[in-house]
Amino acid sequence: MTELPKAYEPQIVEEKWQSRWMSEHCFHADEHSSKPAYSIVIPPPNVTGVLHLGHVLNNSIQDILARRARQLGKEVLWLPGTDHAGIATQVRVEKDLRQRTGQTRHDLGRDEFLKLVWEWKDKHGGIIFKQLKKLGCSCDWERERFTMDEQFTHEVSRAFVELFKEGLIYRGRRMVNWCPVSLTALSDEEVIMKPTKSKLYTIRYKLENGSGELLVATTRPETIMADVAVAVNPNDPRFGHLIGQNVIRPLCAAPIPIIADEHVEIEFGTGALKITPAHDRADFEIGQKNNLEIIDVLTPDGRIECPGCPELHGLDRFEARDKSVEILRGLGLLHKVEEYENNVGYSERADVPIEPRLSMQWFLKYPCVKEAAEAVASGDITFRPARWAKTYAHWLENIQDWCISRQLWWGHRIPVWYRKNAADTLKAAPSLDVSDEATGNIHVGTTPPADPENWEQDGDVLDTWFSSWLWPFGTMDEELRAKFYPTSDLVTGPDIIFFWVARMIMAGYRFEDRKPFSNVFFTSIIRDILGRKMSKSLGNSPDPLDLMATYGADGLRFGLMRIAPTGTDVRFDESQIGEGRNFANKLYNAARFRMMQGETDAAAEPAYTAVHIDILAKLKQLHTDVADALAAYEFNAYTQALYQFFWSEYCALFLEAIKNDLREGADPSARAATLGTMDTVMRHYLALLHPIMPHITEELWASLGFAAAEAGKPLMVTPLPDPSSLLQNIGEEQRTAAGTLAAALYETANRARNLKAEYNLATNKKVQFILKPSMNVDPDTASRLALLAGAETVGIEPAYAAEKGTPASLTPLGELFLPLEGLVDVDAERERIRKELEKIAREISKCEGKLGNAGFIDRAPADVVAQERARLTEWQSKQAQLTGMLSALL
CATH class of the missing domain: 1.10.287.380 (Valyl-tRNA synthetase, C-terminal domain)
Structure with a gap:
């Protein structure tokens, strides 16, 4: 054993072990190993990202799974990597460029701007990994991947080319989410719905024949110039007689028809809906069904483009809203304005309202949908919690083609080239697919055409998710795939079940003809103690680095796992992180207490009593409880079982019961049994706790001499101690009897302490109890009972006749009396x-x-x-x- 400092300093210990693990390549996976494989790929954080509590929760769980798998004798690959985060990174770098030089990317040109992005990535892109290393994450850092790496980029191009040639990828004009600031289409994942205080404007649409008017409610009067119809529900008795007539469009006046559509909500607004196919998804569908004209009055950057309405032409969309209301009021066509709250989609990165926009984009018809559905329905891939399987199945049943193109410069450029003399015609064509390749005017391939000077590459890049869906296999070379694919587990958030999880499953079946993973564990959302989502604006999102500085990485991990029940949101409570630090201190002090007792006398024959056998039996049960909890992915149950055993069973009961065995002059056999039991418990317990608190367990494993017994190997590469070795020489009958006696002892001690408390006697007040036993109570048990009860003695008197008024309690060991003479003023x-x-x-x-x-x-x-x-x-x-x-x- 090596001496430990009096106080536990987590930062010193954590830095020490992180450095040693890395220098000894403890996390590196051997693809040639004969051990059974366990693999997990990290959900790649954005290259622009920094650590937040969601990352801490997700990666702590992954680390627990990886470290536990190593203990069970598996060859573990935990593959790290970052996502190039197309929009986020481009916005970040261009903002920096604008602040430094006043220039935009257009001033530099595409090639020079991309050089600037790579420089930024090389300088700032590794921040989150440094933070994950500080958390103790045991990723194979020597195999760090990036979605823009050469190998991964080739995988992305290969996937596009194969799917295009199968007819699954095409280009067409469709309705998409559009960001007027980033000037690109967005995925649904990149749109954040926010409750927004708006206004509902009710406007008069005059009937063309002059016989009356229709009242139409809208939140977007600035798009009236793009109205091509007014729709009413055919079952609405108020409007049946008007269907087929025309109204006059209030701005940029023109007659437009009144049409019937069953999707119009009778109860919403006035029951009459303006149809603007170019600027609303539902309107677009109604327009397609009724063969209506499409009029687009918004530029890509969100300005009005309508020369026929010069008062609004060129205005920003929100300025145009106010101006259009002013015009309508002047025309006598504004009926009323009401306060109105609705959900508005915002661009996640630019934080501005998105525009539904009709745009020429690349789309993918999903492959292997049936296989992906059956994999989860059959249990071949298990979702935890299981309820997410229904959400997944519902999405697959209603799946829509995926818009995979983005109007960015940073990202995987679409591997399509147009012959220069035909490029303008091709780009203006209403659609493009594999049938157009036969013309010889387009080239789709993983490499450019042989004569690149005669070709022009498509300017769009692929949606970031298009690269991410290849992540489980695209990050591995052939040797790694042979050993580690399919991967074992995936840990991610349920908010990306469609955008990432479902797509990875489809990609796995399409490109590898196998599932990408066996288990998907969906983490909870971390909220503050009031249940609010964490955000910088609310000031309720603590910095994990600050928490680690205060409580240690192990304290943060342990505290967070204790409040992370499966399937429900996590209510973050910093006091629980403090409890994690307190638990680390408790463990440290228990180890120091053991070290202070010195070595065991090898010549002494251990004399095991009920308390020794009982704690070893509980330790053996702890192995089972931990295994069951981890098999069920119940990480808080795992953490709580560890906490309960050590704090309550080992420290509060066992260590208190055996202190007399360690005093000077104690029986050598009793001392040997107690020290041997303490060593056994600590050896097994540190191994069981290691996946969640890796640093302190490594430190104590080495300090207590256990590493020396394993040829100096760190705990993290040492097999889990075998629980079957516990109590090998103790028969079942003896175990049962020991457990019964120990339980009776501890409960009797508890009743004794309660008796003292009832009469306001201090816990350290030495008193004399009398026990009238109901079973055989030997001197060892009586001695331990006195120690636990804070008594000077416990007299065993089978024939004791208590004086009237003597407080008593019926206990498992018999009737316990507390004579008060000399203790209290009666x-x-x-x-x-x-x-x-x-x-x-x-x-x-x-x-x-x-x-x-x-x-x-x-x-x-x-x-x-x-x-x-x-x-x-x-x-x-x-x-x-x-x-x-x-x-x-x-």
């Missing part, structure tokens, strides 16, 4: 209890008065009435307890 104690009973009687009277009042019962809220009944029960219980105590003193 007269003063009787007076104290009488006064307390008078106070309680008054409180009971108040409660009974309220509960007997019919008016209170009828008018008060149900929870207030229930609270009053609970108070009455509590007071009555205390009254009964004190009455018994007073009776004992009379």
